[in-house]
Amino acid sequence: MIQLFISVLLFFVLFFGISFILNMILRQTWLMAFVFPIIVVFIVDTVSFSSYFSEPGTAFSSLGNELTSLGTQDMVILSSGFIGTIAAGFVIRFLRKSGYQMF
Template identity: 60%
Template sequence: MPMTIFVLPISMLLFFVLFFGIGFILNMLLRMSWVMAIIYPIIAILIIDKVRFIEYFQNTGESLSSLGHEFSQLATADVLILSSGLAGAILAGVVIKILRKKGYQMF
């Protein structure tokens, strides 16, 4: 399905807000500022690749080869959407750091 010019910014905004929110909540609960920024690449790989997660441990070479092929086949719109999700996860860590520095204690 081709992505229209209206769908791309909305998708980017949704991924940004989704991963900012999830990252913010995880950072508050786990008290680790960068937990979502560390977890996000795993989530992105699960979104991109069609290989089961256990296959990375059983057939490592073939799974990583498949992952490299899938990364090379990503469209520009997909890269932009996934990048906005990563930006949201990183910004959640930055905001938590700033809030803790200013004296706010979350849980």
């Protein structure tokens, strides 16, 4: 149980920080929210990236099987990372509305 709590906290902080920095540098507030599903595919999937272009049928069916076979703990951990990206977007929006010009 303690490992789940630490993992959730680490994923939240990790993706919050990455999203905050990318939002600050690229000035695209919700960029990481759209990139996050691609990162989840890289974390979860077992086939190579090139197989999505050479053998799309088997690659996407394998991805579907991997996503449906994720455990509850894995879904909670990955969801905390997504919540971190969303929180970073709201924080950046709030800071920009408050008058802070970041880069």
